[in-house]
Amino acid sequence: MARPKEFDPDEALDKAMHVFWHKGYEATSMEDLLSAMDINRGSLYDTFGDKRALFLKAMDRYCNGMVAQKLTLLNQPGPALDTIRRFIRGMLEMALSDQTRKGCLIANTAMELSPHEKEIGNRVARALGRVEEAYHKVLVRAKQNGELRKEQDPRALARYLTGMMQGVIVMYKAGTPAEAMRDIVETGLSIFD
Amino acid sequence: MARPKEFDPDEALDKAMHVFWHKGYEATSMEDLLSAMDINRGSLYDTFGDKRALFLKAMDRYCNGMVAQKLTLLNQPGPALDTIRRFIRGMLEMALSDQTRKGCLIANTAMELSPHEKEIGNRVARALGRVEEAYHKVLVRAKQNGELRKEQDPRALARYLTGMMQGVIVMYKAGTPAEAMRDIVETGLSIFD
DNA sequence: TCTGTTCTTGACTGATCATTCCAGAACATG
């Protein structure tokens, strides 16, 4: 019974997410967000709250969108270890093809805000936990199928893969050449040989 | 032939380094730096230049101090792989004992600034290169001593260790429990078993 | 067409940002 919004909130949030993803929280100004989202000040504050609230919504969107979608790739049928190898190599190639070097919003946020912002830190931890669980699930299957050695533990391996991929992100943001990046990933995966 | 400084520039730079290390570049204000360094505005600008110049000096101090010192541990005699294991476990325990979760200034800076600031990015890359070289040197010795399998390449392994440790830092900044951190490191090291 | 609600717009606020500048204090040299 009133005037409808002239913009799509999901679309605007998506734009905001990409700005935070690219520049980080502190380095992003409301001006940056406004021009990227192409809406007005009042609309932004009315719809999303303040900068911090908008950032939390952007994180949620990232986790439920980008991350969740990628993790479904780990549910594919076939040999478990092959699925993992394919997944990790795919993530690397995707990263290498991004000229803007945005990396991963979760990793970026972990580094910038986790130690200082408890609520945000909790979300980061939860997101990383979801990643670990996704690896864990495939690795349990690998174990059952006899694809792992006796001393290899799915939980420890899941944590290892989670951590190693975060390292890949750091090296990639640091501008490491593709060849060195592939060395890291292939050597990391050689644990399954 | 004039009034001497009332403060020790090295000491002040060290304080500044710790602030940047703890809070990051953007989140650190000149006020933060002034109060931590316990000097006055004029003195800061006269001695170190502007914020960016101060940050570069802080980075250099970190690389030539903290990092270089740690890397000498990789030059110790004895079995090469044991040296690496000791080094990496030591780094982990050192990190876990830091309640402030500062992490590593190089990794923090890689994530915050490398993609956006070329000059800073170059320093990050150079620092990571030095780390890789330090690993490489020990790994070449390991190879010569027959501590590595035939298919294991010192260069790839050095890159792998460099990257994996960056991942450890991210996970640690994200607040990952010590137990999970040790899983990551021990699984990562199991590549040498 | 009229009414009521919500959205849009842009000016505005006060705080904080990095940086400059200058007056006076402090010291080494003559």
Place this chain on the structure above:
DNA sequence: CATGTTCTGGAATGATCAGTCAAGAACAGA
């Protein structure tokens, strides 16, 4: 003790920051 240089302290700058607000536009329902 006098002089010249450098350092100190703090006020002041203009830019930018996040966030507020009021006036008017736009639309849905009556």
